[in-house]
Amino acid sequence: MKENELVVYLFCLANNMKNIFKTDSQRQVILAIQDNDPIILKKIYRYNYPKIEIFILKNNGSKDQAKDIYQEAFLAVWQNVKQNKFRPQSETSINSYIYAIAKNKWLDVLRSQGYKKTIVTSRLKHFEIKAEEYNDIDDDILKDKRLEDVMHAFKNLGEACKSLLRKFYFEKKSLNLIAEELALNAASTRNKKYRCMQKLREIAFKN
């Protein structure tokens, strides 16, 4: 990484740090994550990315790889907070948790076969050991084959069903509001939701 890039990133970090989590107590942040609050999720995403990009670029990675690893880590953290597997103790601990998971994921990539052939370890200046405090936490939601199947099936589901299920399960809108938005009555919206879920289950679990 070039020095001037580093300067820019440090500048961005310092700038962001002033405002982030100022009034959101950590408890509110957890509730917001469990609630898929778009404003808070975006804030956390943007705040933590630069640091991880710096780490991956310094350690033989590309920007695209940084993005992929970071998004995987972000999803894992989101899922662990949702399932109460991770309860941050302090205001900064969710940020260090994201960083630790992303770092571990990248180190796993580096240790994998493809990389061993091409990289001399001495070139990895910032190679650090895994953050031990988080070692026991399952950080790979994509390991779950069935979840992966659902995600893939949902990705390819027709837009009408996709949008209805998204509104209900992700945006947590009430059935009445969704019915209003779709110009349907509540009963048929309920019925449609059931049929969309059936369709999704069929595609996801057909094997």
Added chain:
Amino acid sequence: MNLPHLSQNEFEQIEKYLNGWLDDSDLHDFDQRLNNDSDFKTKVEELKITIMGIEAQTLKEQLNKFHNDIESHNIKHNVNDSKIYNFNWKRLVIAATLVIAAGSFWIISGNLNNQLYSKYFTPDPGLPTTMSSSDNYKFYEAMVDYKQGNYNTAISKWERLQNIKINNDTLNYFIGVAHLANQKEHNAISFLEKVTKNSEFALVNDAYYYLGLAYLKSNDLDKAKSNLQHSTIDNSKALLSELND
């Protein structure tokens, strides 16, 4: 593997269970069935994964949008990069002098209250919008709008509710903070003033804090300070000490 049949009734019952909406007696029956019927247990697990998958995929698709924002932000910085790259000391000194000069001018002539306001103001994160089946769903519908930054929609929905619930503190509080987030501090003040009159209100500390910020934004320093003094939250104290400096 054959997909186990799931009737609409069964599906909705499991969904209620996963959302924590079952009442005590239904929950008791449900738990018993879960313990004794392994097929049923499989269905519950499967539905849980299905819902998680919908949420995870939706978030995954949103992350790319979040990322595009960062990318477009960086492009602006990269334009500046090329200028920094070829620096020499002379230029740097001149640039630094200009920055310091411009900075001091800005601090002296700029509006200090507004700077402090933007430093301390972030919108109230709102309440969690659980998928409540209760009468409050209209309130939470508006909360969804509020969280998505559609402040005008949220305000108009909450204002309609005021006809049913007159002088409800929670309602007044959120209408107030929504006005403030919408940069209408004068409207915010009238709602938040009402709320702070009730010392029993659960969010009274937040209300004093946002009321203080609203007065700061309207350049009424005395009222800003006196309201911030009433709030016990950390930011309020921090802002107050900056105002007193």
